[in-house]
Amino acid sequence: MKKKRGTAYGVIGLGRFGTALAIALAQAGKEVIAVDRSEEKIKNIRRYTDYAFVAESLGIDTLRETGIQNCDVAIICIGEKVDVSILTTMSALELGVPHVIAKATSEEQGAVLKKLGAEVVYPERDMALRLGKKLISDNFLDFVSLSNNIEIRQIPVGKNLIGKSVQESEIRRKYQLNIIALENNSETNIEIMPDYRFKHNDIIVVIGKTENMDKFEKDN
Template identity: 60%
Template sequence: MFDKMKSSAESYGVIGLGRFGTALVKTLAAAGKEVIAVDKDEAKVKAVRGYTDYAFVIDELNETSLKETGMQNCGTVTICIGEQIDISILTTMLVTKLGVPHVISKAASEVHGEVLKRLGAEVVYPEADMAVRIGKRLISGNLLDYIALGDGVEVRRITVGGRMLGKSVRTLDLRKVYGINIIAVEHGQQTNVEFSADYTFKEGDTVAVIGKVGKIDKFEREM
């Protein structure tokens, strides 16, 4: 019997420890989250044991083996088996049946994704999402990075230039003019989240803004 983790909405399950799954375990663990990680490959499980106390080898994915790990106690479970479509679908069905509130499944194609959605999972397309991310960075030389938050909202890092130079946060009043908010100002190696409204932008500054995609796009064009 495995040493099971207690039920918690703040705990996470990751099934499948390929590059995507392993990176997810490390990211969640680094944020202080409790993670159950499972895979049939002992070497892959061993590789994440430095990040979580709940890393298990499962030879056969079924309801019993998943319950033994405590997977049903997780608030969110991500199934990272996109390439093996039949196993991905079966595992998504099993995790949904366990009553996990939030199930995320990696899909290899749109058809695969549609099946997973019908099973009640939120679907991610890691390769496609990364392509979009890279494409956005290539299209806009001013766009350094972004995080999509859903419902058309993004956090985006933008290099200060053009009409922003020499202007203060108060003068630009981005909330009123564009409907977006500055959440951080970076200069050199320093990031300031408690900047004054009188802070004046200078060459080399980068700002992190949050707002609807269209409004941030408009701000970038006009600045």
């Protein structure tokens, strides 16, 4: 990808978090480079960005071939594999990406990534902490702002969704929102199956454009 006007993002690692992030950025009209070892994940993400690459390794030479150095922001979404996370973060920094954000799953991993020069995020930890709190004021909590009009938001399930399955709700098709977690009775689930049926007191965590979230809340 040649550098274009506007902020360009690189998303490395297409797990649930990385995939949802890449889709949200692409749907907001951002330039996105997506990189993962899985051919299936790359095939799926190509519906949203032309710049999707299968990479067997994530060293500096491989990342250079994908064009990550042309990005303004690179997000390393490989928290579970600590060694790969550190190597990939180092490679992105060495390639001169101005802003490198790395996902971490432990304080120890985060300390290493921060020392390398990356901004560190703990999505699972932060999500669990914040979902455990009472809903405030108008019954939703914005807790991550990814850009001017992309965010992750906690939204209580409305009466129009109770009893419907995730697939039947068509939240992605109708609102271009991706569910990344679900909370009920202080239990957080990040593996939401398509046949799961929404229950009373469910709270979903979605990622997407602000205006789409506002419309979803109004409709539901």
